[in-house]
Amino acid sequence: MTEDCATCPANASLAQMGVDVSNFDYLIALAGNPNTGKSTVFNALTGLRQHTGNWPGKTVTRAEGGYQFQNKRYKLVDLPGTYSLLSASQDEEIARNFILFGQPDCTVVVNDATCLERNLNLVLQVLEITDRAVVVVNLMDEARRKDIAVDVRALARELGVPVVAAAARSGEGLGDILAAVRDVVTGQASVQPKRVQAHPALESAIRDLLPLIEQAAPGLPNPRWVALRLLDGDLRIRQALLSGELSEIAARQRQAVRGFSRKIALQGAQ
Amino acid sequence: MTNNATPAERLLAQADLLRQALPGDFRDTLVQTLYHEAESMAEKAVQQGGRKRWDWDSTVDRLLTSPIFGLPLMLAILSLIFWLTIAGANVPSAMLAEGFFWVEAQGVALFTSLGIPWWITGFLWDGVFRGLGWVISVMLPPMAIFFPLFTFLEDLGYLPRVAFNMDWLFKKAGAHGKQSLTMAMGFGCNAAGIIATRVIDSPRERLIAILTNNFVPCNGRFPTLIMLATVFVAASFPPALTSVIAAGSVVTVVVIGIIFTLVISGVLSRTVLRGEASAFSLELPPFRRPNLRQILYTSLIDRTIFVLWRAIQTAAPAGAAIWLLANIYVGDTSLAWHVANALQPLGNLVGLDGVILLAYIIAIPANEIVVPTMMMMYLGVGMMTDMPAYSEMHTMLVGQYGWTTLTAVNLMLFSLLHNPCATTIMTMWKETRSLKWTTLGALGPLVIAFAVTFLVAVVARAFGLG
Amino acid sequence: MDNVVLGVVIVGSIGAIWVVLPRIGALALWRRWRDDRERHLAEDALKFIHAREWRGGRPATLEGLAGALGLPSRRVVFLAKRLETRGLIRSAAGGFRLTIEGERLALSVIRAHRLWERFLVDEARMPLADVHAEAERREHDADAAKLDALETLLGHPTVDPHGDPIPTGRGELARVESRPLTDWPTGQPAQIVHLEDEPPALFAQIAAEGLRPGQIVRVVEATPERLTLSDGGKTFALAPVLAANIFVAEAPAAGETVSRRLTALRRGETALVGALDQGLQGFTRRRLLDLGLTPGARITAELPSMLGDPVAYRVRGTLIALRRDQAEQVLINEAEPASQGV
Numbered sequence A: 001m002t003e004d005c006a007t008c009p010a011n012a013s014l015a016q017m018g019v020d021v022s023n024f025d026y027l028i029a030l031a032g033n034p035n036t037g038k039s040t041v042f043n044a045l046t047g048l049r050q051h052t053g054n055w056p057g058k059t060v061t062r063a064e065g066g067y068q069f070q071n072k073r074y075k076l077v078d079l080p081g082t083y084s085l086l087s088a089s090q091d092e093e094i095a096r097n098f099i100l101f102g103q104p105d106c107t108v109v110v111n112d113a114t115c116l117e118r119n120l121n122l123v124l125q126v127l128e129i130t131d132r133a134v135v136v137v138n139l140m141d142e143a144r145r146k147d148i149a150v151d152v153r154a155l156a157r158e159l160g161v162p163v164v165a166a167a168a169r170s171g172e173g174l175g176d177i178l179a180a181v182r183d184v185v186t187g188q189a190s191v192q193p194k195r196v197q198a199h200p201a202l203e204s205a206i207r208d209l210l211p212l213i214e215q216a217a218p219g220l221p222n223p224r225w226v227a228l229r230l231l232d233g234d235l236r237i238r239q240a241l242l243s244g245e246l247s248e249i250a251a252r253q254r255q256a257v258r259g260f261s262r263k264i265a266l267q268g269a270q
Numbered sequence B: 001m002t003n004n005a006t007p008a009e010r011l012l013a014q015a016d017l018l019r020q021a022l023p024g025d026f027r028d029t030l031v032q033t034l035y036h037e038a039e040s041m042a043e044k045a046v047q048q049g050g051r052k053r054w055d056w057d058s059t060v061d062r063l064l065t066s067p068i069f070g071l072p073l074m075l076a077i078l079s080l081i082f083w084l085t086i087a088g089a090n091v092p093s094a095m096l097a098e099g100f101f102w103v104e105a106q107g108v109a110l111f112t113s114l115g116i117p118w119w120i121t122g123f124l125w126d127g128v129f130r131g132l133g134w135v136i137s138v139m140l141p142p143m144a145i146f147f148p149l150f151t152f153l154e155d156l157g158y159l160p161r162v163a164f165n166m167d168w169l170f171k172k173a174g175a176h177g178k179q180s181l182t183m184a185m186g187f188g189c190n191a192a193g194i195i196a197t198r199v200i201d202s203p204r205e206r207l208i209a210i211l212t213n214n215f216v217p218c219n220g221r222f223p224t225l226i227m228l229a230t231v232f233v234a235a236s237f238p239p240a241l242t243s244v245i246a247a248g249s250v251v252t253v254v255v256i257g258i259i260f261t262l263v264i265s266g267v268l269s270r271t272v273l274r275g276e277a278s279a280f281s282l283e284l285p286p287f288r289r290p291n292l293r294q295i296l297y298t299s300l301i302d303r304t305i306f307v308l309w310r311a312i313q314t315a316a317p318a319g320a321a322i323w324l325l326a327n328i329y330v331g332d333t334s335l336a337w338h339v340a341n342a343l344q345p346l347g348n349l350v351g352l353d354g355v356i357l358l359a360y361i362i363a364i365p366a367n368e369i370v371v372p373t374m375m376m377m378y379l380g381v382g383m384m385t386d387m388p389a390y391s392e393m394h395t396m397l398v399g400q401y402g403w404t405t406l407t408a409v410n411l412m413l414f415s416l417l418h419n420p421c422a423t424t425i426m427t428m429w430k431e432t433r434s435l436k437w438t439t440l441g442a443l444g445p446l447v448i449a450f451a452v453t454f455l456v457a458v459v460a461r462a463f464g465l466g
Numbered sequence C: 001m002d003n004v005v006l007g008v009v010i011v012g013s014i015g016a017i018w019v020v021l022p023r024i025g026a027l028a029l030w031r032r033w034r035d036d037r038e039r040h041l042a043e044d045a046l047k048f049i050h051a052r053e054w055r056g057g058r059p060a061t062l063e064g065l066a067g068a069l070g071l072p073s074r075r076v077v078f079l080a081k082r083l084e085t086r087g088l089i090r091s092a093a094g095g096f097r098l099t100i101e102g103e104r105l106a107l108s109v110i111r112a113h114r115l116w117e118r119f120l121v122d123e124a125r126m127p128l129a130d131v132h133a134e135a136e137r138r139e140h141d142a143d144a145a146k147l148d149a150l151e152t153l154l155g156h157p158t159v160d161p162h163g164d165p166i167p168t169g170r171g172e173l174a175r176v177e178s179r180p181l182t183d184w185p186t187g188q189p190a191q192i193v194h195l196e197d198e199p200p201a202l203f204a205q206i207a208a209e210g211l212r213p214g215q216i217v218r219v220v221e222a223t224p225e226r227l228t229l230s231d232g233g234k235t236f237a238l239a240p241v242l243a244a245n246i247f248v249a250e251a252p253a254a255g256e257t258v259s260r261r262l263t264a265l266r267r268g269e270t271a272l273v274g275a276l277d278q279g280l281q282g283f284t285r286r287r288l289l290d291l292g293l294t295p296g297a298r299i300t301a302e303l304p305s306m307l308g309d310p311v312a313y314r315v316r317g318t319l320i321a322l323r324r325d326q327a328e329q330v331l332i333n334e335a336e337p338a339s340q341g342v
């Protein structure tokens, strides 16, 4: 998809709803490496004006906005960029906690087409947590300028989730993003995310922990990831587990998101 | 483990046991596995063509980050921005001011003809409206030029290069290289700069960045600096050079601010926030063509209008307060002059005067209104019907109120160093949640401002200046 | 006159009250200070005895204890008696030994000490030469829950920055076989496993040389005056007193191929990342890995800045600026000349 999609049919049913996220049907998270254009995608879809800037770390707070697509309301959350979900710096923690515990209906991982290798590292980590993901290969215009071609079909086959090429600033590929997100949240897209096999010792330790996790926090959507974090000695996850927060938090986070206050969005847009 | 351990406790105990059995470098291996997978995927999906056109980028990069030209270029770019701002804002500022005074004159005439009591007319037109008029005409033009230029650089990708060039200085000060990014944001608004410190991972270095952000003059303070630079420093040069000299002086003040930031950061990391510079890794993104529409929107609507709106909100009450103070007489002097006279000895000590200090007190909610407040005091509310040209202002301040070059220099220094505005202090509190650090961040600069201006005054007077 | 008397009485009684006040009174403060000092001494004594037993299994002598604690032997006798009645140590032939309980206490202090050292190096980024003294101060308020939290925060390290194993929360201490470098055969690769941190003056010299636990070195030449070491890139000349304070063991086979550090890469040169130095731990290590500096990644030095610190490196298609201290801890291998960038 290379033509400007502002007029194609999928876009025609997009209604930007700014900070109005009342009664949303689906919750969508925007994650990705720093400086890959997450806020630009966010702005294009919601019509808001999150500040963007060409340096990693521009967005440090969570921002929320809404859009309507084919009669469904979506709430979009723009997260700070992260290199990984393994380390725990402050701004990375905001993003990590939201993807982990916010239980978005779909996580859109925005990537820089000119350095995919580094970006895919994060995509693989997100896919450990959730299988409801859409991978956006953004900055395609920059990639073309540098004579880099990205085969999104091949990538989709490898990753097992929908992959969309885009250049968010000029609106290219927005329609595809909307459609892919719709397919994921409605279950129309077949997702079989790539799970990287850890080395054998680690893999067997993870398997040992899984039944215990099921006992301690039943129904957790991503026990494998939690097992890994516990083996890594992640203090937050430990605490969340001991305080019972881990099993509660999913429900609580959803509530907080529904009881959304306009003030926060305005501050975020600041 | 005892039998009555909860499932969670059993799980944690088991995880601890398993961890000990794992090889010590299992975390490294995990990341390695992920990257290995990413590599093989990228290999299948990404094709790098033979045509490489991006040498242009790296040539520019080599120049902008050059060990020799990097810092001079940075200063040159900064100077250029200020020159464009000052040269471009001069005429629109004057026109706006004239317009506002004309409206005020009409308003006063209208009210008078309607027989409305003088004090209502005075309060509304000479107080509230004049405060607004001053703020808008002094602030709007420079901001409307400065912000787009600055956002252009930000969108281009220049800011990380600045952080790269300046890192060695911050390292010496025991601080983080990304502090310059937060300072760059501070040019717009110190509160925004303080929020931006979240990019710094180390809590110690983040606190340093929060506490010193005030030493970057925010947009609320630029008009003060620009006016002083134009009226005093540049006045003794030929008119053709005025804007160049004024820009030069503003850049000098900014550089002094940077020096203070570095020195105070260094002092902090050797005293209350002791520690070595932590690890530093900064990604330098490729240059990207800025998007002009986005730039104009962000800089004009979000930044300019936002700052201006805030200024207006404080300017109107401040204008009212000044008018009241100036028109309530105790004995045969107005309240304003009583206060100003009481502050005079202190002001004199640091090379300023009572009126300036009073203006700063009234301007605590927002620094933007310092100059307007000061001018309203000096001009005598309700007596002037026209905004004086810069040259007349010079004559008046020097002739009538005994200003000297020392007054102007110290006022610029004071404006650079003094305490942050109320919004910034609130943001400090929100980000640190610590009364101790907020207090230090609010009062520390004030002490430094007084100390520095005092020293400058003493030295200047010892040499017979001022 | 009366006023003066009254004043004196008031001030006097306020003073007297302050002296006897329960928790914040002068007496209480003094008592707490004394108890703390007493406890610190006791803990230091246990640590010393443990160290003696650990290295060589001999009991600690009275003189040794007095020397280590810097106390006259008269006071050490008192101290030992108190420890004995508390069931922490027992007299043995030629000195003192720890009881089971004493060993448990000693290990918990050692655990605190080594965890704090790890924290100070990894997270607070103190120079290695300074951490021992600071950890000496911090080891004494070793509340078990706090230590567990600290251990988790640090990612459950197994060795301290000097290479010594950290006792587990259950009081197990792994034994690492090692020999002083002076006993090591010339030419054979050795891994540094421990740097003796007492006396501080010698340790500071070792640290200043840039030698770290985990590093692989080779004795190039040994004369009675001088030991010459090489880590593949740099050479170190050490006086035998220093070398005797460096403990080494057999080097793992894989470690040998690593030869240079990233700082040695000149502008425009490309290499492969070999490994991250073992001295680099905690958040910084993870961040570098996350950025893609994993073994085998191609890395090119592109932009030096003023004074050559930081330098921007191209790795996995992005430009990353690193300060010299970090680049110093990235080990590199020669890139095979045939491979062309994709």
Ligand SMILES: Nc1nc2c(ncn2[C@@H]2O[C@H](COP(=O)(O)OP(=O)(O)OP(=O)(O)O)[C@@H](O)[C@H]2O)c(=O)[nH]1
Pocket (backbone or CB within 6 Å): A032, A033, A034, A035, A036, A037, A038, A039, A040, A041, A051, A052, A053, A054, A055, A056, A057, A058, A059, A060, A080, A081, A082, A138, A139, A140, A141, A142, A166, A167, A168, A169, A170, B154, B155, B156, B288, B289, B291
């Ligand atoms: N050429 C081009 N530039 C883009 C595109 N998308 C975003 N940008 C630019 O890339 C820069 C970064 O965009 P942001 O949206 O701020 O990136 P982000 O992912 O939100 O960054 P952080 O908040 O720092 O994590 C900005 O200067 C954008 O203008 C695109 O599709 N093409």
Ligand SMILES: [Mg+2]
Pocket (backbone or CB within 6 Å): A038, A039, A040, A051, A052, A058, A059, A079, A080, A081
């Ligand atoms: Mg963003």
